[in-house]
Amino acid sequence: MKDLKSAVALAFDLHAGQTDKGGAPYILHPLGVLGMLPPSATETERIAAVLHDVVEDCEWDLVMVRDWYGEEVGAAVDALSKRVGESNRAYLARVMSNRSAMIVKLADMEHNGRECRSESLGTSERAYLASLYASQAVRIRAALAADCAT
Numbered sequence: 001m002k003d004l005k006s007a008v009a010l011a012f013d014l015h016a017g018q019t020d021k022g023g024a025p026y027i028l029h030p031l032g033v034l035g036m037l038p039p040s041a042t043e044t045e046r047i048a049a050v051l052h053d054v055v056e057d058c059e060w061d062l063v064m065v066r067d068w069y070g071e072e073v074g075a076a077v078d079a080l081s082k083r084v085g086e087s088n089r090a091y092l093a094r095v096m097s098n099r100s101a102m103i104v105k106l107a108d109m110e111h112n113g114r115e116c117r118s119e120s121l122g123t124s125e126r127a128y129l130a131s132l133y134a135s136q137a138v139r140i141r142a143a144l145a146a147d148c149a150t
Contacts, residue, residue, distance in 0.1 A: 002068050007047040008034075010068075014058040029053070029111060036107035045100045048076035052104055055081040076100040080108070092136055099147060102140045109133040 002010075011030050018026035034049040041049075047069055054060045055077060062081070066074030079101035082091045095101045113133055 002047075004043060004046050004050070007050045007069065011050045011054065014054050014060060018057065026053075026057070032111040032114075033104065033107045036110050037103065041103060042100065044072045044076060045103045047073045048080065048100055049104045049107060051077050052080045052108060072100070076104065080104055088132065088136075092139065095136075096140060096143050099144070102144055106137060106140055109137055 008031070012027055015025075015027045015030070020026050020029060030050045030053060033052065034046060037045060037049055051065060051069070051073070055062055055065065062074055062078050065077045069077075076098055079094050079098035095105045113130060
């Protein structure tokens with residue numbers, strides 16, 4: 001099984017040449033998500049943060065993630081990978097089925113909500129995403145709090 005260092009190197013390779021909507025190198029997003037994880041984040045959460053978009057945006061699939069990084073990381077990346085045509089409700093339900101995915105998704109939404117990441121979006125899209133992220137964050141934080149209480 002590979003470690004965080006290999007996941008970062010892989011993410012650099014897989015996201016090479018990709019840019020975000022603002023024109024910045026895409027790799028800055030998974031690295032930004034990694035940097036926003038809480039200090040208590042596990043190795044699984046750190047690796048999943050770096051790889052959270054490789055299934056959606058690169059030529060990698062979940063079998064490859066599981067083969068290289070194990071079932072825990074594979075399950076988290078699976079939960080974080082939105083399917084084509086999938087509703088936000090179904091996607092969030094899958095994210096909330098995996099504790100590591102919830103931790104990473106909170107960091108992902110925080111990073112996506114930063115002004116430097118959203119300044120290229122239109123006003124209505126920015127407002128929609130801000131509202132979506134806020135409601136999803138409330139549900140995820142409540143689920144994590146309930147998990148800690150048990």
